[in-house]
Amino acid sequence: xxxxxxxxxxxxxxxxxxxxxxxxxxxxxxxxxxxxxxxxxxxxxxxxxxxxxxxxxxxxxxxxxxxxxxxxxxxxxxxx
Amino acid sequence: xxxxxxxxxxxxxxxxxxxxxxxxxxxxxxxxxxxxxxxxxxxxxxxxxxxxxxxxxxxxxxxxxxxxxxxxxxxxxxxxxxxxxxxxxxxxxxxxxxxxxxxxxxxxxxxxxxxxxxxxxxxxxxxxxxxxxxxxxxxxxxxxxxxxxxxxxxxxxxxxxxxxxxxxxxxxxxxxxxxxxxxxxxxxxxxxxxxxxxxxxxxxxxxxxxxxxxxxxxxxxxxxxxxxxxxxxxxxxxxxxxxxxxxxxxxxxxxxxxxxxxxxxxxxxxxxxxxxxxxxxxxxxxxxxxxxxxxxxxxxxxxxxxxxxxxxxxxxxxxxxxxxxxxxxxxxxxxxxxxxxxxxxxxxxxxxxxxxxxxxxxxxxxxxxxxxxxxxxxxxxxxxxxxxxxxxxxxxxxxxxxxxxxxxxxxx
Numbered sequence: 001x002x003x004x005x006x007x008x009x010x011x012x013x014x015x016x017x018x019x020x021x022x023x024x025x026x027x028x029x030x031x032x033x034x035x036x037x038x039x040x041x042x043x044x045x046x047x048x049x050x051x052x053x054x055x056x057x058x059x060x061x062x063x064x065x066x067x068x069x070x071x072x073x074x075x076x077x078x079x080x
Numbered sequence: 081x082x083x084x085x086x087x088x089x090x091x092x093x094x095x096x097x098x099x100x101x102x103x104x105x106x107x108x109x110x111x112x113x114x115x116x117x118x119x120x121x122x123x124x125x126x127x128x129x130x131x132x133x134x135x136x137x138x139x140x141x142x143x144x145x146x147x148x149x150x151x152x153x154x155x156x157x158x159x160x161x162x163x164x165x166x167x168x169x170x171x172x173x174x175x176x177x178x179x180x181x182x183x184x185x186x187x188x189x190x191x192x193x194x195x196x197x198x199x200x201x202x203x204x205x206x207x208x209x210x211x212x213x214x215x216x217x218x219x220x221x222x223x224x225x226x227x228x229x230x231x232x233x234x235x236x237x238x239x240x241x242x243x244x245x246x247x248x249x250x251x252x253x254x255x256x257x258x259x260x261x262x263x264x265x266x267x268x269x270x271x272x273x274x275x276x277x278x279x280x281x282x283x284x285x286x287x288x289x290x291x292x293x294x295x296x297x298x299x300x301x302x303x304x305x306x307x308x309x310x311x312x313x314x315x316x317x318x319x320x321x322x323x324x325x326x327x328x329x330x331x332x333x334x335x336x337x338x339x340x341x342x343x344x345x346x347x348x349x350x351x352x353x354x355x356x357x358x359x360x361x362x363x364x365x366x367x368x369x370x371x372x373x374x375x376x377x378x379x380x381x382x383x384x385x386x387x388x389x390x391x392x393x394x395x396x397x398x399x400x401x402x403x404x405x406x407x408x409x410x411x412x413x414x415x416x417x418x419x420x421x422x423x424x425x426x427x428x429x430x431x432x433x434x435x436x437x438x439x440x441x442x443x444x445x446x447x448x449x450x451x452x453x454x455x456x457x458x459x460x461x462x463x464x465x466x467x468x469x470x471x472x473x474x475x476x477x478x479x480x481x482x483x484x485x486x487x488x489x490x491x492x
Contacts, residue, residue: 036109038106038107038108038109039103039106039107039164041163041164041167041168042167043163043167045460045461046457046458046459046460046461046462046464047458047459047460048461052163052164054107054108056109061108061109061110079108
């Protein structure tokens with residue numbers, strides 16, 4: 001069952017041709033390598049566009065998101 | 081429309097298979113290939129979309145959590161994530177519009193495409209359907225069923241005939257054979273009540289409906305009688321109405337509701353929910369330049385008994401507090417006999433673009449405050465600035481209404 005987290009994180013990602021591909025993120029004292037981005041969707045928070053990524057390291061499933069206005073990343077929930 | 085023109089139309093109906101469940105299975109690899117279902121709320125929702133693996137065990141849309149678990153004890157559940165589904169729908173719309181501008185979104189997971197005249201550019205309807213299926217699979221990892229027919233009625237019938245991942249073509253020459261022994265309830269638009277009324281007239285199949293006397297049908301159903309007989313004959317002149325045209329239709333009402341995590345008997349708490357919903361409705365009305373004269377409150381008891389009470393106002397309103405005041409007075413007139421499971425607020429009898437500048441300074445101040453709050457909330461997110469009472473508001477799961485559309489007044 002996913003656990004709600006909603007914490008800021010540091011992310012390594014490739015921005016290319018209008019697309020974002022997260023490669024790794026640091027959370028809870030460890031670096032998690034993204035093996036597969038399973039789904040991408042967008043929402044908005046006021047005028048800010050938020051891009052959500054469902055990612056897995058092969059063991060756990062995480063929802064991370066990128067705020068295109070503040071340029072901040074957050075991990076929203078984890079199922080690991 | 082002349083018969084020859086009707087025969088020439090090439091309509092596709094696309095139905096995304098177990099849409100919500102399939103999206104969750106794509107997003108979460110551990111759910112793929114397993115009996116799972118999307119549920120409105122993990123605490124107490126109903127089944128919104130079972131996967132095909134779950135359907136094999138008898139799990140159906142609308143079942144309660146307990147009923148679904150009885151049908152399939154190892155059923156996995158995923159809470160609904162409407163933002164994921166609405167965004168996916170917008171992306172699917174983008175794919176469909178690459179083939180034709182005539183795309184009518186029928187619901188969040190269904191659409192009609194008119195590809196008449198597209199043959200020279202992108203191939204015949206079957207080729208188009210195959211290419212659409214391929215793109216949806218490649219880009220979103222989802223499957224769909226597509227029906228092809230000379231009108232919307234038959235295209236929809238076709239997509240319903242083979243699920244999942246089907247492709248059914250009903251050509252004009254096959255119509256009478258396909259419909260002859262088909263139960264009338266299989267036709268989109270003929271629900272359980274009409275099916276029962278037709279059965280009372282001795283009509284059970286589309287063939288029988290098509291041969292029925294027009295006089296008998298109109299005597300029983302009025303104007304609908306002729307439409308029903310046409311349905312039995314597979315005739316449907318309705319055009320595919322593109323999204324841009326759909327937006328032009330003015331809203332008749334606007335509302336929001338929420339299912340509570342726990343049944344609630346506390347009147348002050350229910351009033352706070354009404355204030356929260358009234359604020360959402362008011363903001364949406366103001367954004368669409370609407371105001372309305374009738375405020376309704378819908379309540380659902382713990383045993384699912386649901387009722388609506390409404391109040392007509394002397395003037396049209398679109399301010400959250402006005403809607404709340406009307407909603408609260410409705411609530412106070414109700415003698416609650418059970419705890420409440422769901423509460424909803426809506427405003428109807430709408431007028432558009434008729435708002436006047438208030439004469440009195442207090443009212444003007446209130447209008448300016450509402451406008452300033454809207455501006456801040458538009459920039460920083462809903463309820464960034466709100467009434468102190470709502471600081472402790474209820475965070476409920478958003479529900480996608482059947483009327484949802486990706487843009488315009490129905491985009492919430």
